[in-house]
Amino acid sequence: MASGPTVERVIVAGAGLAALRGAEAMREAGFSGPLTIVGDEPYRPYDRPPLSKHVLTGETPADATTLPSSLGADVAWILGSAATRLDRAARTLHLADGRALPYDRLLIATGTRARPWPNPHEGRLSGVFTLRGRDDAAALRAALAARPRRVLVIGGGFIGCEVASLCRQLGLRATLVESGPTLLSRVLGSAVGGFIGAIHEGRGVDLRCGSEVEWLEGEDGRLVRAHLTDGTRIEADVAVIALGALRNTEWLDGSGLSADPGGVDCDAVGYVLDRDGQPDLRIAAAGDVARFPHPLYGGRRAALEHWSHAVAQGIHAGRLLAGVKPEAPYGALPTFWSTQGDVVVKSAGLTTGADAVAFTQGEPGSGRFVAVYGREGRCVAAVSVDSARWLPAHAELVATAAPFPPHGAAADRPARGITILAPGFA
Amino acid sequence: MSTTADASSGSSPGLRVCVDLNLCQAYAQCCYAAPRSFRIEGHEALIYDPAPAARDRADIERARVACPVQAIRVEDPERGA
Ligand SMILES: Cc1cc2nc3c(=O)[nH]c(=O)nc-3n(C[C@H](O)[C@H](O)[C@H](O)COP(=O)(O)OP(=O)(O)OC[C@H]3O[C@@H](n4cnc5c(N)ncnc54)[C@H](O)[C@@H]3O)c2cc1C
Ligand code: SF4
Numbered sequence: 001m002a003s004g005p006t007v008e009r010v011i012v013a014g015a016g017l018a019a020l021r022g023a024e025a026m027r028e029a030g031f032s033g034p035l036t037i038v039g040d041e042p043y044r045p046y047d048r049p050p051l052s053k054h055v056l057t058g059e060t061p062a063d064a065t066t067l068p069s070s071l072g073a074d075v076a077w078i079l080g081s082a083a084t085r086l087d088r089a090a091r092t093l094h095l096a097d098g099r100a101l102p103y104d105r106l107l108i109a110t111g112t113r114a115r116p117w118p119n120p121h122e123g124r125l126s127g128v129f130t131l132r133g134r135d136d137a138a139a140l141r142a143a144l145a146a147r148p149r150r151v152l153v154i155g156g157g158f159i160g161c162e163v164a165s166l167c168r169q170l171g172l173r174a175t176l177v178e179s180g181p182t183l184l185s186r187v188l189g190s191a192v193g194g195f196i197g198a199i200h201e202g203r204g205v206d207l208r209c210g211s212e213v214e215w216l217e218g219e220d221g222r223l224v225r226a227h228l229t230d231g232t233r234i235e236a237d238v239a240v241i242a243l244g245a246l247r248n249t250e251w252l253d254g255s256g257l258s259a260d261p262g263g264v265d266c267d268a269v270g271y272v273l274d275r276d277g278q279p280d281l282r283i284a285a286a287g288d289v290a291r292f293p294h295p296l297y298g299g300r301r302a303a304l305e306h307w308s309h310a311v312a313q314g315i316h317a318g319r320l321l322a323g324v325k326p327e328a329p330y331g332a333l334p335t336f337w338s339t340q341g342d343v344v345v346k347s348a349g350l351t352t353g354a355d356a357v358a359f360t361q362g363e364p365g366s367g368r369f370v371a372v373y374g375r376e377g378r379c380v381a382a383v384s385v386d387s388a389r390w391l392p393a394h395a396e397l398v399a400t401a402a403p404f405p406p407h408g409a410a411a412d413r414p415a416r417g418i419t420i421l422a423p424g425f426a
Numbered sequence: 427m428s429t430t431a432d433a434s435s436g437s438s439p440g441l442r443v444c445v446d447l448n449l450c451q452a453y454a455q456c457c458y459a460a461p462r463s464f465r466i467e468g469h470e471a472l473i474y475d476p477a478p479a480a481r482d483r484a485d486i487e488r489a490r491v492a493c494p495v496q497a498i499r500v501e502d503p504e505r506g507a
Contacts, residue, residue, distance in 0.1 A: 047444055047476060054473060064477035068442035068501030308448045335448040342468025346448070368469065386469040389451055 007033045010321060011093055011101055013083045014109035014248070015039025017047070017067065017307065018287025018314035022107050024070050025318030035075050036101060038093070040082035041133060045069070049307060051137035052162040053339050057170060058145060062138040083110070086255040088280065105321040108252075108264055108272060108285040109314065112245035112305060117154075122216040123241070127223035130241045131159060143238050144170060151175070152226050152236035154213050156183035158338040158345075160242035161196070164205045165341030175206040175234050177213050177226075180426035188347075189423030191357050192371050192383055195364040199343055199385070202367075208232075245305060247289050257283075263291030263303040268329035270313070270320050284317035286310065295331035296401070297350055297380070304350075306336045333399050337388075346388050348395035349373070349381030357423045358405045361390045370394055373423060374404025441478045441486060442501040449497035459492045460485035480504075 010026060012019045015037050023037055039045075046065040054060040078095065085094040086106075093101045114130035117123035123130075127148075129140045144151070144167065153164045156178030167174035180186060182193035183200065201207050214229045216239060226234045249259040257280070258265040258273045264285050266272055270292070271279035287310035291303040312332040320326060338345045354373035361384075362369035370390045373381040378401045382394035397406050405418050443463070445456075452470035456463075463475045463482055478486055483502065490498045 049447070050476060059473070060476060064475070066442060066477070068444050068499050070501070308446065311446075337447045339447070339471045342471045344452075344468070344470045388470050392451075 008104035009034045009102060010036070010105045010107070011103040012037040012107040012109060013086075013093060013251075014107075014111055014287075014289070015041065015043075015045050015077070015079060016109060016111045016287065016310070017045060018111070018289075018310040018317075019107065019109040020045040020067055020069055020071070021311045021314035022109060022286055022318035022321075023075060025315040026322040027071065029319045029322035029324050031322040032074075036078060037075060038078045038081065038083055038095060038101070040080070040096070042080040043134060044077070044079070046134055048132070049339075051134065052131055052159050053166065055137045056141050056144060056163065056166050058141055062134045062141065065134060083251050086252055086257070088255055088257075088283075091282070104282060106283045107317055107321055108283060108289060109287045109310075109317075110248040110251070110289050111310075112247050112288040114241065115243045115246050117216070117241045117243075119215065122218070125216060125218040125223045126221055127237050128216060128239045128241065131163065132245070140238075140240065144172065148172065148236070148238040150234070150236040150238075152177065152213075152234055152239040153242055154226075154239060155242035155244070156180065156185075156193075156197075156207075156209065157187065157242060157244060158184070158336075158340075160240070161200065161340045161345075162338060163240050163242060165200055165203065165343065168200075168204050169341050173206070174204075175208060175236065176200070177208045177211050177228065177234075179212045180209065181424070182209055182426075183207070185424065185426035187351060188371075188383055189351065189354070189357060189373075189425045191421045191424050192364075193424075195367070195369070196340075196343075196345065196385060198365075199367045200340070203341060245288070247303065249289060263289055265301070266290050266292040268293050268295065268299070269326055270317050270330050284320050286313040286317040292330065294334075294350070295329050296333065296399070297352070300352075302334075302350065302352070304334050306334055308332070308335045333395060335395070343367070343386055344388060345383065345385050346391050347381060347383045348391060349379070349398035351381040351383075351423065351425075354380055354423050354425075356404065356420050358418045358420050360394070360406060360418060362387055372397065372404065372406055374420075377404055378402070379404045379406055440480065440503070441483060443474060443476050443478060443486060444499045445472060445474055446497045446499070447472060449495045450493075451495060453494055455492040455494060456489035456498060459489035464489060 114132040150173040153176040164176040182190040183197040184193040252259040293299040356374040368386040379397040
């Protein structure tokens, strides 16, 4: 489109990681026309991973997380105002402040938000936190600095594990309540999740798996304790709700696009789909909000909440909107890391639908190992715990859909043989 | 690591650093080049300062170049990103 006769206007809805990398990619691809980035938060794009890590220890100030950017003064930022409605017929984006912005190309990158505690009254108690944005992290940091008696983490996904382990690093008592059989059992399965749980228990996290918080009790508007469904009470003055994320798609209601709380649907190229399954060639989506058919997984639709995916798909969508024909459908190998205290969990591929898991490096009981996931006899994912140097070789097995169980270079134990377990997804 | 008290750490324009921790293999070259801004905890957890002080500019540039997997991205308003 840079070569087209008329100047096209581009709008990016959302001002996070995918938005930033998408806008940079448009400029790098030669698009020099008007570019406007709309974000509901009052901040330039910042990095979220530190928010559940060293922002909570106080080492990194929440406002130090602004992302490096190559965008120049030729980009208009509208911050602190949400996109509220998309009128595709009029090619107009409506904002909460009443503005209506015409567009020729639109990048949807509105990400996700933290799933709130189901009881809104309890969720508003002082001492109860969710963690998604910079302000959330600054508020939680202040609460941790006040040395609470005990921190209750509700939810044993990645963010819950990170927060609980950081509390231990700070010398705070921490209880983590998870309804599944182990930590991380939905994403990694209970075979691997059980070993990761053992690491955290070894460092003093009071782990309550297979338990559920029924209600949060307050006194004078402050959290004082939590009641589990089995009758147990946990005295805590801080609770962190880490129950996953909801995709920010409500503003697309009425747009005719195929969107729901699970994401906005895209085709294999990256254009968004309307309710009839037809692509809108003016609009692409990227990052946490986008749901797309992943070529590595037989075209099954996936919405990935990974930093590297926001970068890669943001760049892909930016180039697409700038008029660069993609060489192939978007299909970057999903990769993820999670720093839990000083333990590093990394993954490559998607564990979804895996029917077996094998430990190929290290000893799971020692807290350092690599596990490979198989599905119908092919490697589909690998997870490393404090063993990142083995991950690239395993990622290669996944990228090439190598036969499962793997043998050869990646595994350190062909002689002993590899034990194959059921992944045990909750 | 620079701290909150450092005037150049929170407010823009300053140095901005972001490491792709998927790429990072904890080789620790950055920690030797810029010890005030990068360190390894445990076996392989890289901890870094995303907003280093201006006085660390030369160290940060050395770290960026030293990283064997080019995982370190720096924006320096004095030089352009
Ligand atoms: C605490 C935390 C820790 C994390 N740690 C890791 C990690 O260790 N490793 C990893 O791989 N990933 C991690 N992630 C995930 C990673 O940060 C996300 O995948 C990434 O931020 C997604 O980028 P995005 O641009 O798609 O969405 P977001 O970063 O959510 O950005 C979307 C932006 O759009 C804004 N917005 C929403 N609705 C509207 C609207 N209607 N109008 C205008 N603007 C709107 C949002 O407020 C937000 O600013 C973490 C996430 C969190 C929250
Ligand atoms: S030099 Fe690069 S790979 Fe090594 S620790 Fe630093 S960022 Fe990671």
